[in-house]
Amino acid sequence: MILLALHGAMVADGYDDCEGDLIAHARAIAPCAVIGVELDLHCHLTDVMVREADVVIAFKEYPHIDMAERANELFHICRRTALGEVNPVAALVDTHMIGAYPTFDLPMSGIVAALRAAEARPSILTATIAHGFAWADVAEVGTKVLVYADADVQSAMREAATLAKRIYDSREELLPRYPDIATSLDRAIALPGLVVLGDFADNPGGGAAGDSTYFLRALVARGAQDTVIGCMWDPMVVELCTEAGVGATLDIRLGGKCGSTSGEPIDLRVQVMGLREHHDQACFGYRQTLGSAVWIRSQTIDIAVCSARSQVFDPDAFSGLGIALQGKRLIVVKSSAHYQARFSEIADHLWHVRSPGAMSLDFAAIPYSKRDAQYFPRVQDPWALRGQPEPRTFVRQRASV
C-alpha cells in the first residue's frame, strides 16, 4: 500500500496538477500497489488523481477537524482493498459550481450529513465533496463529488449524482452573504459579550498576504475599545519593535506592503507590549510557527504582528504573546473559517466578514483563463446550459491477493 497525505491544489509554473503528477509517478513505480490519497477538501480533484489512485478521500469538514478521522478511514479501506475484501470503483461528478462552503453552518452542515448518510448505504465505501480551491487559475477548478462503491458501479453513480444534485440545488443558499467591515462593526458594537470576526479575504492559508489594513484602519477610525487584531504579517515591524524593546513607544508604518490587495500601509504610534522570538499556535493537533512576533498597542487596540505568514487558528496566537483575551469586546482574526473551530469556544458571537482583499468572494468575477465560464455563480443554471452532469466512472483492474 502507498498512502499519501496531500493537499491537492498545488500549482507550479507550467504545472497545474503537481499532486496528480506525483500520484501518477507512484503508480508507474508500483503498478500493483493499492494507492490511497487523503486530500484537503480545497483541492482540485482531477481526473488524473482519481484514475491513478485506488481511493481518494477528502476532509468532510471546513474547519478541517476531521483530518485524522479521514486518514483512519483511508487506511482501513485501502487495507481491505489490498486484502481483496473490497473492490473500490469510483464515480466522479463535476457540479459546475465554484464557491467556499464552511461546514459548521447551514446549509453545508446538512449536506455533510447527507454525505455521511450516503456512506451508510449498502455497498458505498466512502463519499467526498471536494469543495475546490476557487482562487487558482487551473482548468479543473471547481466543486466535485466522488463516491466509491464496493464493485458496484451503478450504486457509485447513483449516490454521486444524488449528492451532486443536493449541493447544486443549494447553490443560491451556499453563496456567502457575509456582512462587510462597516456593517460588522456596527453590529459588533451593539452586541453584549465577546464578538469574534474573521477577515475572510486576508487569509494567508488561501494565499493572501496577511498584511491588509482595511480592518485595522476601520478599528482605528472608530476608536475601537478593548479590541484585538492579528496576526498582521510584517517582519520589518517585528524587527523594529524587537530592537526598541518592551515598553518602548515608537512610530511605525504597518502592513499594506505586499500589493494592491493589502490596501495602504497604516501609520501608528504604538507601544511595544510583548515579544516572543519563537511564537507559535495550536493548529488541528500540531504546533504551527508564527516566527518571531510582537504584541503592540495603539489606543486600546492590541495588535499581534508576526514574521511567519499564517492564518490564525487558535486563541493562543494572541495569548501566547501575553495578550489577555478575558474582558475583550472584539477579536478580529486573519482567517476565513478555520478560526471558527477554537474561537467559537470563547466567543459569544462569531461571523465571517466580507472584507476587501486577495481572496475575493465574488466568484463570478474571478478572471479564470483556463476553465470555461459556464459555472455557477457566473451563470445562474449551468446544468440547464450544458446538461445535467453525468457521473464518470473509474474502475481499476486489480490482481487478486
Ligand SMILES: [Zn+2]
Ligand atoms: Zn482547506
